[in-house]
Amino acid sequence: MLHRTDLAAEARTEYGELDGVESVTRTVEDVTVTETVVSTAEAAEKLGKSPGR
Numbered sequence: 001m002l003h004r005t006d007l008a009a010e011a012r013t014e015y016g017e018l019d020g021v022e023s024v025t026r027t028v029e030d031v032t033v034t035e036t037v038v039s040t041a042e043a044a045e046k047l048g049k050s051p052g053r
Contacts, residue, residue, distance in 0.1 A: 018043050 020040030044051045
């Protein structure tokens with residue numbers, strides 16, 4: 001099985017809680033899905049990611 005990693009989520013663990021970043025985790029059957037939304041330019045710069053989802 002192929003696994004995909006979201007680097008925004010990994011970067012967030014380094015900085016902890018940031019204004020402009022929200023994460024929601026849910027489980028669908030046996031798969032855990034974490035959606036991370038970067039909503040400010042400041043948070044995007046700190047994480048090294050573009051604003052978005």
